[in-house]
Amino acid sequence: MDNTSESTEHIHPGRLPAFWDRSVVFFANLKSMFFGNIQQLSKLESEVSGVNTYGGRLITVVDTLFYGRPNLLVLEKAPNRSILNYLKDTLKLSLPEILIVDANVYSSITTKTSGKELKYNLDCAKERISSHPAGWIDGYVTDDILIRWARKLGKSNINTAQGCQIANNKLLLYYHLVEKGLPVIDTEVAESSDKIQDCLDKLKKKGYTKAVAKSQIGASGIGMIALSTSGSNKPMPEYMFYEGPCIIQGWMEPGIKGIEKIYSPSVQLFVDDESVHLYDITEQILSKHSVHEGNIAYPPYLDDYSGLSEELLGQAVIVAKWLHSQSYRGTASVDYLVAVRNGQLEVRICEINARVTGATYPSVLARHFIPHGAWIMRNLKTEEPIEGQRLLELLDKKDALYYPGRTEGFLPINFNLNDEGRVIKGQFLYIAENVGICTNGLKNFSEALPIGWEYDRD
Incomplete structure (x- = not known):
């Protein structure tokens, strides 16, 4: 599918577009x-x-x-x-x-x-x-x-099934990035399980000790498996090849191939019938296994690197227009891997999640209340199930709950419930005027919510 009608771009980080x-x-x-x-x-x-x-x-x-x-x-x-x-x-x-x-x-x-x-x-x-x-x-x-x-x-x-599936396909995105001459992560394509080691051998020759297998469609860390380029890996599950060949990519981290730092920013966008809108730049909060646990906006390092915002937005426009050409319509997140090597930035797109993502709803909500402020969203899992009303009362008692007109506070977005209707996990948004205040607010969450909890995946 290729809808050849041109789309115009609107780039306004921190300002919500008029949606549908x-x-x-x-x-x-x-x-x-x-x-x-x-x-x-x-x-x-x-x-x-x-x-x-x-x-x-x-x-x-x-x-x-x-x-x-x-x-x-x-x-x-x-x-x-x-x-x-x-x-x-x-x-x-x-x-x-x-x-x-x-x-x-x-x-x-x-x-x-x-x-x-x-x-x-x-x-x-x-x-x-x-x-x-x-x-x-x-x-x-x-x-x-x-x-x-x-x-x-x-x-x-609003969407077609084909357009939506293409928009979320990591391999098709990779081919489009190559076609457009954008920088890409070192990638091999495994047609079947018995070809994986051949891919790993090629990446090992390029200096990688680790790799990651990605299914063409995946979410929340499902469809992503860490591998060693030296072998001794577990058999690849069949679901990794459901859409066809799977992707094997070199694992980039500090200490590998001269890399000094790694960042994981995202650009939030919206595609309508005529235009693409880029409305926020966020940073993914990832676990040690690179599984999404939350988001922060704006990325605290953004002003440290001249031209980084422009490069992120420029690449995002290219893939947003690709989404439009495939007849995808709606919100999406473009995820990046930014490496610092020899003091120089290398910006590569990892994937697109074409849906209401884990960054869409906190971004839209935060920008609604404090348009050009900052926010952090974390998934928090309680040690013991708790009544939702009790949880809100605890936050309110500590004067930590967000109310309209306040300059900062915790805004619970959603509670994940057990079969008895008690909260076992929740998505908590902290909004304030700058990232520093948000970070400090999150550090004080144990005091604001004096129950046992831990960070969890999205």
Whole structure:
């Protein structure tokens, strides 16, 4: 697919664009992110807690991303009532209507349902959605299932399944970067498992001791496996080849091939029918295994390197226009690997996540309250389950909870819940006028929330 119509660019870091002047039914179809790769989805569910409550993050931003309103957000599990009250009554945010549809009901639109309960739940969902005035349907990703929902109910998809899948494909992105002459990470392509060692041998000759295998489609560290170029690696799971060949890339880190420092910035963007908009520059907070745990804006080192912002934005425009040409529409994040070698910057795009990402909702929310300020978002996992209202009360008691008009504070975005409805994890945003204040605020989180907790992956 190649939509050859030209798109114009609008580059305004720190300023939100006007998103969609549309009313939408938005499916939080997180379990569709791997486009039918069931083994990969099972891996995600086994490693990431509270997957069925991650859709609650969208509550804060759907009415901003689709300001035509009214909007209907379709979630897999009901959100915590206390955080809904905080978002609506305290923060005065416009919130979408909410409909709960189980993942099994969502996928059953493409099959002939036999169970009475499943058919009843599907019919109820279809009736509610078809009667909603929104003319558009969208989701985390657009897959064949989401296309079927729109066709069955007489609504229009914002994206095509093909365009959305291409937009999230790491190998196709790599080929586009090469075609455009942009710098790329040293990359080999393994057609099958028995070709992986050949790829590793080539990278070893280039000076790499480590490598990483990437499936063409992946998210939240799923579809990314660390390897040694010397061999003795575990067999590659079949799901890594679901889309075809997998990517083997040299692992760049300080001490390898003269690299002194590594940074992981991202550019947040939005693609509509005529334009591409670049509205924020963020830094990924990564675990030691390079798995996403949070974000910060602006990157604290950004002003230390002349021309870095311009290079990030310039490369982002190129790939944003590629997204547009593939008929992708919506928000996305362009992730980079920036290396400092011999005092010189090397800026390379790693991947694109074409959806509402882990950086989209904190960026949109933070820029809504403090447009040109700073923010940090972290995933925090509690040692023991806690009631959502109790958690908010603890923050408020320490005068740490954010209220409109304040210059800083903690803003809980979403609570991930266990089967009893208690909080086991949450996404917490700290907003302030500069990064230093945000960093200090996060350091004091143990005092602000005196319960056991630890940082967790997104």
